[in-house]
Amino acid sequence: MAAVRAYFNNIWIALTTVAVGMKITFKHLFVPAVTLQYPDVKLKLPERARNRLYVNIDDCIGCDQCSMVCPVDCIIIETIKSTPDQDLGTTSTGHKKRLHVPVFDIDIAKCCYCGLCVYPCPTECIVMTDVYEFSEFDRNRLIYSFSIMTPQDIELAKEKLKKAEEEAAAKKAAATAAAAKAVQPSGAQALKPASPEPGTPEQPGNS
Amino acid sequence: MEALENLGVWGSILIAVVWSALPIVFILLYALVTLYAEMKIAAHIQDRLAYMRTGWHGTLQPFADILKLLQKEDTISSAADRKLFRLAPYVVFMGTYGAFSAIPFSSIYIGSNIDLGVFFIVAVSSLVVVGILMGGWASNNKWSIFGAMRSAAQMVSYEIPTALAILIAVMITGSLNLQDVTKFQEGGIHNWVVFGGPLPLTQKLLLIPFTLVTFIILFIASLAEVNRTPFDLPEAESELVQGFNTEYSGMRFAMFYLAEYANMFLVSAVTVALFLGGWTSPFGSFLSGPVWGLFWFIGKCLLLVFLQIWIRWTLPRLRVDQLMYTSWKVLTPFLFVCIFGVGLILVL
Amino acid sequence: MLHEIIQWLRTPGLHHFLIISGILFSVGVFAILTRRNAIMVLMGIELVLNAANINFLAFSRYTSGTLDGQVVAIFVIILAAAEAAIALAIVLNIYQNFSTVNIDEIDRLKD
Amino acid sequence: MDLYIIVFYLFALITLASAAIVVISKNIVYSAFALLFTFFGVAGLYVLLMADFIAVTQLLIYVGGILVLLLFGVMLTTKVIRVDMRTATVRTFPAVVIVAALAGTLIGIFWSTDWPQSPASDGFERTIPQIGEMLLTSYLLPFEIASVVLLVALIGAAMIARRERKAL
Amino acid sequence: MTAEQVFTSLKAKFGDAVLEAKLDALQPWILVVPERMKEVALFLRDDPAMQFDYLMCLSGMDYNDGKLGVVYHLFSTVHRHKIVLKVQCAKETPHVQSVSAVWGTANWHEREAYDLLGIIFDEHPDLRRILLPDDWGGYPLRKDYRVPEFYNGVKVPY
Amino acid sequence: MLTEFGKILIFLIIGALFVVAGLFAAWLLRPRRPYPGKLAPYECGEEPIGDAWVRFNVRFYVVALIFLIFDVEVVFLFPWALVYRELGLFGFLEMAVFLAILLVGLAYVWVKGDLDWDKPRPQIPRIERPPEPNPEKVLKETPVS
Amino acid sequence: MNGSKTLLTSYVSQPGEIKTSSGKTLRTDEMIINMGPQHPSTHGVLRLEIVVDGEIIVDVIPHIGYLHRCFEKHAEHMTNYQQVIPYADRMDYVAAMNMEQGYAVAMERMLKIEVPERVEYIRVIMAELQRIASHLVAVGTFGIDAGAFTPFLYAFHDRERILDLFEMTCGARLLYNYIWVGGLSHDLPPQFIDKAKEFCKYYRPRIKEFNDLLTYNEIFVKRTANVGVLPKDVAINYACSGPMLRASGVNWDLRRDDPYSVYDRFEWEPQVGKGEMGTVGDTWDRHIVRMREIEQSVNIIEQALAGIPEGNVQAAIPKRIRPERGEIYARTEAPRGEIGYYIVSDGSTTPFRVKARSPAFVNLSVLPEISRGAMLADLVLIAAGVDIVLGEVDR
Amino acid sequence: MGLLDKQFQNGNVLVTSLDTLLNWARLSSLWQMQWGLACCAIEMMATSASNFDIMRFGVIPRATPRQVDVLFVAGTVTLKMASRIKRLYDQMAEPRYVLSMGSCANCGGPYWEHGYHVLKGVDRVIPVDVYVPGCPPRPEALLEGIIKLQEKVRKESLVKKSA
Numbered sequence A: 001m002a003a004v005r006a007y008f009n010n011i012w013i014a015l016t017t018v019a020v021g022m023k024i025t026f027k028h029l030f031v032p033a034v035t036l037q038y039p040d041v042k043l044k045l046p047e048r049a050r051n052r053l054y055v056n057i058d059d060c061i062g063c064d065q066c067s068m069v070c071p072v073d074c075i076i077i078e079t080i081k082s083t084p085d086q087d088l089g090t091t092s093t094g095h096k097k098r099l100h101v102p103v104f105d106i107d108i109a110k111c112c113y114c115g116l117c118v119y120p121c122p123t124e125c126i127v128m129t130d131v132y133e134f135s136e137f138d139r140n141r142l143i144y145s146f147s148i149m150t151p152q153d154i155e156l157a158k159e160k161l162k163k164a165e166e167e168a169a170a171k172k173a174a175a176t177a178a179a180a181k182a183v184q185p186s187g188a189q190a191l192k193p194a195s196p197e198p199g200t201p202e203q204p205g206n207s
Numbered sequence B: 001m002e003a004l005e006n007l008g009v010w011g012s013i014l015i016a017v018v019w020s021a022l023p024i025v026f027i028l029l030y031a032l033v034t035l036y037a038e039m040k041i042a043a044h045i046q047d048r049l050a051y052m053r054t055g056w057h058g059t060l061q062p063f064a065d066i067l068k069l070l071q072k073e074d075t076i077s078s079a080a081d082r083k084l085f086r087l088a089p090y091v092v093f094m095g096t097y098g099a100f101s102a103i104p105f106s107s108i109y110i111g112s113n114i115d116l117g118v119f120f121i122v123a124v125s126s127l128v129v130v131g132i133l134m135g136g137w138a139s140n141n142k143w144s145i146f147g148a149m150r151s152a153a154q155m156v157s158y159e160i161p162t163a164l165a166i167l168i169a170v171m172i173t174g175s176l177n178l179q180d181v182t183k184f185q186e187g188g189i190h191n192w193v194v195f196g197g198p199l200p201l202t203q204k205l206l207l208i209p210f211t212l213v214t215f216i217i218l219f220i221a222s223l224a225e226v227n228r229t230p231f232d233l234p235e236a237e238s239e240l241v242q243g244f245n246t247e248y249s250g251m252r253f254a255m256f257y258l259a260e261y262a263n264m265f266l267v268s269a270v271t272v273a274l275f276l277g278g279w280t281s282p283f284g285s286f287l288s289g290p291v292w293g294l295f296w297f298i299g300k301c302l303l304l305v306f307l308q309i310w311i312r313w314t315l316p317r318l319r320v321d322q323l324m325y326t327s328w329k330v331l332t333p334f335l336f337v338c339i340f341g342v343g344l345i346l347v348l
Numbered sequence C: 001m002l003h004e005i006i007q008w009l010r011t012p013g014l015h016h017f018l019i020i021s022g023i024l025f026s027v028g029v030f031a032i033l034t035r036r037n038a039i040m041v042l043m044g045i046e047l048v049l050n051a052a053n054i055n056f057l058a059f060s061r062y063t064s065g066t067l068d069g070q071v072v073a074i075f076v077i078i079l080a081a082a083e084a085a086i087a088l089a090i091v092l093n094i095y096q097n098f099s100t101v102n103i104d105e106i107d108r109l110k111d
Numbered sequence D: 001m002d003l004y005i006i007v008f009y010l011f012a013l014i015t016l017a018s019a020a021i022v023v024i025s026k027n028i029v030y031s032a033f034a035l036l037f038t039f040f041g042v043a044g045l046y047v048l049l050m051a052d053f054i055a056v057t058q059l060l061i062y063v064g065g066i067l068v069l070l071l072f073g074v075m076l077t078t079k080v081i082r083v084d085m086r087t088a089t090v091r092t093f094p095a096v097v098i099v100a101a102l103a104g105t106l107i108g109i110f111w112s113t114d115w116p117q118s119p120a121s122d123g124f125e126r127t128i129p130q131i132g133e134m135l136l137t138s139y140l141l142p143f144e145i146a147s148v149v150l151l152v153a154l155i156g157a158a159m160i161a162r163r164e165r166k167a168l
Numbered sequence E: 001m002t003a004e005q006v007f008t009s010l011k012a013k014f015g016d017a018v019l020e021a022k023l024d025a026l027q028p029w030i031l032v033v034p035e036r037m038k039e040v041a042l043f044l045r046d047d048p049a050m051q052f053d054y055l056m057c058l059s060g061m062d063y064n065d066g067k068l069g070v071v072y073h074l075f076s077t078v079h080r081h082k083i084v085l086k087v088q089c090a091k092e093t094p095h096v097q098s099v100s101a102v103w104g105t106a107n108w109h110e111r112e113a114y115d116l117l118g119i120i121f122d123e124h125p126d127l128r129r130i131l132l133p134d135d136w137g138g139y140p141l142r143k144d145y146r147v148p149e150f151y152n153g154v155k156v157p158y
Numbered sequence F: 001m002l003t004e005f006g007k008i009l010i011f012l013i014i015g016a017l018f019v020v021a022g023l024f025a026a027w028l029l030r031p032r033r034p035y036p037g038k039l040a041p042y043e044c045g046e047e048p049i050g051d052a053w054v055r056f057n058v059r060f061y062v063v064a065l066i067f068l069i070f071d072v073e074v075v076f077l078f079p080w081a082l083v084y085r086e087l088g089l090f091g092f093l094e095m096a097v098f099l100a101i102l103l104v105g106l107a108y109v110w111v112k113g114d115l116d117w118d119k120p121r122p123q124i125p126r127i128e129r130p131p132e133p134n135p136e137k138v139l140k141e142t143p144v145s
Numbered sequence G: 001m002n003g004s005k006t007l008l009t010s011y012v013s014q015p016g017e018i019k020t021s022s023g024k025t026l027r028t029d030e031m032i033i034n035m036g037p038q039h040p041s042t043h044g045v046l047r048l049e050i051v052v053d054g055e056i057i058v059d060v061i062p063h064i065g066y067l068h069r070c071f072e073k074h075a076e077h078m079t080n081y082q083q084v085i086p087y088a089d090r091m092d093y094v095a096a097m098n099m100e101q102g103y104a105v106a107m108e109r110m111l112k113i114e115v116p117e118r119v120e121y122i123r124v125i126m127a128e129l130q131r132i133a134s135h136l137v138a139v140g141t142f143g144i145d146a147g148a149f150t151p152f153l154y155a156f157h158d159r160e161r162i163l164d165l166f167e168m169t170c171g172a173r174l175l176y177n178y179i180w181v182g183g184l185s186h187d188l189p190p191q192f193i194d195k196a197k198e199f200c201k202y203y204r205p206r207i208k209e210f211n212d213l214l215t216y217n218e219i220f221v222k223r224t225a226n227v228g229v230l231p232k233d234v235a236i237n238y239a240c241s242g243p244m245l246r247a248s249g250v251n252w253d254l255r256r257d258d259p260y261s262v263y264d265r266f267e268w269e270p271q272v273g274k275g276e277m278g279t280v281g282d283t284w285d286r287h288i289v290r291m292r293e294i295e296q297s298v299n300i301i302e303q304a305l306a307g308i309p310e311g312n313v314q315a316a317i318p319k320r321i322r323p324e325r326g327e328i329y330a331r332t333e334a335p336r337g338e339i340g341y342y343i344v345s346d347g348s349t350t351p352f353r354v355k356a357r358s359p360a361f362v363n364l365s366v367l368p369e370i371s372r373g374a375m376l377a378d379l380v381l382i383a384a385g386v387d388i389v390l391g392e393v394d395r
Numbered sequence H: 001m002g003l004l005d006k007q008f009q010n011g012n013v014l015v016t017s018l019d020t021l022l023n024w025a026r027l028s029s030l031w032q033m034q035w036g037l038a039c040c041a042i043e044m045m046a047t048s049a050s051n052f053d054i055m056r057f058g059v060i061p062r063a064t065p066r067q068v069d070v071l072f073v074a075g076t077v078t079l080k081m082a083s084r085i086k087r088l089y090d091q092m093a094e095p096r097y098v099l100s101m102g103s104c105a106n107c108g109g110p111y112w113e114h115g116y117h118v119l120k121g122v123d124r125v126i127p128v129d130v131y132v133p134g135c136p137p138r139p140e141a142l143l144e145g146i147i148k149l150q151e152k153v154r155k156e157s158l159v160k161k162s163a
């Protein structure tokens, strides 16, 4: 008898629970959709959103901190020392810039958006933005170079440095030669700095 | 028409051809609508939108889908049996479409007014089983064969409850011809078989519990016949990938897809014609007539299709043994009880 | 002669059905005789039964004019179904025991 | 009558051609699927013989039932290695002789006998009710026996199949 | 039971098989010889006073001094005490007795240690690579591992 | 004149023609660039292990078998359903006997478990433990803390 | 594209003896089915090699490693301990917060740092939110595997709200790098507490709805009850943890039993499986344990939100992490169970060895045991009930 | 060979409009392979969930490669997986597209340096159409990737001979 009871009970429970479920879904049929219609409507991202990196190269002092701390090593920075006669200006945070940054590449395709590079930057020039739409057809376009030095600039800076180094070496040699003699370096000549031409910083990727 | 009649045999054939091509048009239209509607209904049940970007609110989406499928390469796996692989969609679609010939869409439209009506529909649908077995076996893919075998076993087991439920309606209406069955129910909602049919009041009242149960069982069994949730094991994505059509691509797959949707309509149509008064208006002679008949018929069918969709997006699916349990140990015994009950009531 | 044949071909009657059933019957017998696969033999039997059924119906239509032939045909179909069910069960059983459905091999394996 | 001829030959062709495939094909699965067309063609012939109910029954039971059963049987007994699906044909030559003789005799008899050329009746009005009535009246005994036969078949086949499962 | 007690009782039972113990570490550990690891493990699991029935973690180690090792972190759900066992073996003959018959969980952990460090667990029922493909060469977590240039025709390094 | 069955034939033919038309249209448009990799049978991204054409569960057969028997019964039921009212109680009883006999069959297979699909036969895992160590012995051997 | 040719191996299956990859020869009526790596219900890239007899499973051989991303190697190559966190995140990407927390707890124990109370509270809130989010993914995909798609979307909708909270806090939706050794990367944003409270209020009725829709649906119950039963002693022997262990009736929760953080200050209870619908330790129990844990987590979050103290969240972050020589194994309770980090330091600024004992890896190893004799359809649910995340299985 | 497949030299109006129509169909009905690899897959799931609802773009997940148009490589491709990915890609029926989602699939992402078992970019085994950066990309970014892909499809020509 118990088996018969269980048999009918089973059918009954099945029918009722199905009905309950169907009631719920029916209710939802008339609940307005929660969908965000993306290309037409875009979500306002919170302030802290961590998406594509942006480097304000004007403020970068080339200290390499960000690259050091990056766990995936996707920031490549090369620097060229400026000669004492150059004034690269100061950053907006008041740091003195002493290095040219001819290469500041972030392979955004490797980046894991962890944000670790943002914290140590002394000038707060590397930031994560809320730009997330930058798909590409070609992967190489995901390597972003933030440096705005043209090849000529780089050449120039390198030559300068070389010259300065040679000079320094020569001076050093001279200094060693005339060890006793104190050499007063002449005041830094305010040559025209090899700073970049003003213009829109190159925004790689799609527009 | 008459001019054509005068042409003799060939004229009548021409008429018949046109006549029988109508359901194709209907199936296509219906499939487009249902494909769209299914996704939209599902989406709204799930608080989202689905298709929004192809045409106004995505209305053109089914067209895009079909056009896309047309351009899709047709792959036949090298392990497959090419002949049977190609043949299967034909068998499946012919089985489905053959059944449409006995569906009374309206008081003036029925493909073929044979006496055997539903009996023929039940019989010709079995072509689908063979077609599915053919496709699944020819694919030579474990998932396909599993899906096909399951599908066949399932359709076959649920054919008994379906046939028995149909039988009960036939016992009440006394005809197999769906057109006659429908006419039998004319006169308003109270004359529908599901509410006992146009019989003397005492008989009717006695019948109602039986017919209601039968109706529900027929609906459940028809869900299983067309492999819909909660009986969608043959195509259970989470188990069998895509079931028997795993290896099919492009248009061949589209044919299966189309046949599946057409079958959804078919089972609803049978249910409607037998139990819900077919093309008769629920308000007696109000709003009746051939065109309204078409409207009522399709409307009722779509309502059942909606029910199928609604259930699909609500319930989880059964396991094979539970599926068989439901068919043989729940539905069939209940129907036998109903047969005896209805038989007695009608004879006495 | 040719004309006669064409005429004959153009008027399908009892002959035609009988001949078709005869061919079908022979084909079925052929299958039974030649195939070693038990299931194939079964298929041959089904063909033979179908041929018989054609005969029943043809005679019913052309000679008696009653429905008795049809009723008998139903019984034949039913028997065919019952036979198929039992026979296949046996075949499966044999397959399970001997791992083959080849009749000769089974013969051999039995001893 | 023209159409009748065309349809007749169409079905005859379907039937015989597919029957030929059934016996000739080396692949048993092909044979099984060819059987579908044979049954279908035979059903067509039944229709031409004004036996609509039998024709549909043929579809229902042969195609929907027996064929599926056969297919399952085939799929249950084919082995892993594809070669096994081929079914050996033996004694072809003697068989051909016997069958040819048989067919010759049969066709000869059919041919030589003078059968009525036109239907005895103009088809039947609504066969099913009549058949139903005959089943319940003149054929009552076979009808009830049929149920017993079916019962026996069911129990017997289930029993055999079950024994098979036990052996597993 | 404290680590010290475990150590003494192990020492008493297995003698030479228990080599040393560092009991003042953050998490005290006991060093066992690899050949008798299974016995020790069985004892630790089944002894009513120990009942270390829960192997939290099994880690392979490359000590970078020519030695490989396995570290077992044990815990008892009954007595709620923990102990760390270690075994060490030479890099050339990295054989350790498998404990997968003692703790079911060790099965996969040992396969992993085999896969990544090449420690061979004797008597393991199914010692195959688990994470890396079967045709991989070398044991990547060894300190001297060189990344292959190509794997099945695909360049591996960036 | 075309009989009703003729129309059905036309329906079937049109059904087939529709598939032909669809596939023909696709044939016009679709690319065809097969290569062995593309035609490899799909098995979730792995290479197939073993052929798919293997023997299947006998369950499938048993289900088809029971179906067949009941299918046959349905064939009898339909003509009966059309006429039993005219035959009155007698006709009903005849069919009742018929059904009853078959129901015996149903009951039989039900009781014998042929209606069940392969039920899962879960094997609950167990852990091999050595026989419980003799507590006294253990106590002796292990210095108690 | 070079080398693609060599990737292709033969596509033809050889006739003859078929062996499983663990070397067992098949019987004639058995067959190998490959589920995955691309299969709708393997939740990523698990591959199950299934030996079936009909539909009954004879054996399951899980193949993992399709997502082996060399976490341990990376950890050894980092230039400092902090950099490991992004990789720890990516282990269990569904519950990144818990992964970070585990690592942070281990490192703090090693460095013997006390973290400020506010940090602990925030960590608890985050960990519990993450636990809800993770369980939502688990029960949602469980629904899909059972054939019900809608519950999954409801679950994901709720999860989305949690992700919004996370994004507000640390800017990322999935992989946060939020919990640092000794502190947090950011303090909570000002609106956070209100929003979180709002979420809790919104969420409670949704749990009931979800249960009505899926958990107590008779079909679902019939599918999961008595399926994949894992007895207590086997669970312990296989070192299962988390909901898997609790569903087997072991009242065990690291938050309570091996305490860390401030869980002892809240009122909550570990949920254990009771076998209401079938046997203790079946798949339904695993599901219901998760559902109930979600409720408990909401409780904890509400209490933590009410009691959160003020303070500096970065006070204890060491400038330079250089632990002494030594090693530590520390474990915490992630949504999937015990996440343990075994960290060995050689006294330098980079870890010498980091081994992660990931819960799903261990839980998965019991899968073959509990799925023998079940049906193919059950296996899908059993695997879903184990709730694996391949990232941490393979690391 | 399809009759129209790459058969025309230059487009006349008819060909061009046919092209447009077909491209439109392909781009609006990108069926996606239901497959995720790693963390990115979770975001992919989130994209198909109610809040972002990828289906608005006509993207429907299908389980078998035969019926899909686009493969989202969402997550880290390991070397063990590479051959499988290649095989699945091969089994897709043409026309087919690949969208690489996330840093890992683009170039190995965070694992490019020490990941001995990580394929450094899925484009080493299969051709990629669109790269979506991010780790993981936000759901919107994936949607944007799809829009990009649609742009690409729109510019294709099925019937014209490819140069």
Ligand code: SF4
Pocket (backbone or CB within 6 Å): A053, A069, A070, A071, A072, A073, A074, A075, A106, A110, A111, A112, A113, A114, A115, A116, A117, A118
């Ligand atoms: S966000 Fe992380 S991975 Fe990306 S550049 Fe910064 S530190 Fe490197």
Ligand code: SF4
Pocket (backbone or CB within 6 Å): A055, A059, A060, A061, A062, A063, A064, A065, A066, A067, A077, A120, A121, A122, A123, A124, A125, A126
């Ligand atoms: S840390 Fe900041 S200033 Fe230093 S190199 Fe990086 S971006 Fe430039």
Ligand code: SF4
Pocket (backbone or CB within 6 Å): A112, G090, G175, H038, H039, H040, H041, H074, H075, H076, H101, H102, H103, H104, H105, H109, H110, H134, H135, H136, H137
């Ligand atoms: S790109 Fe980032 S989020 Fe995506 S799979 Fe790789 S590590 Fe995970």
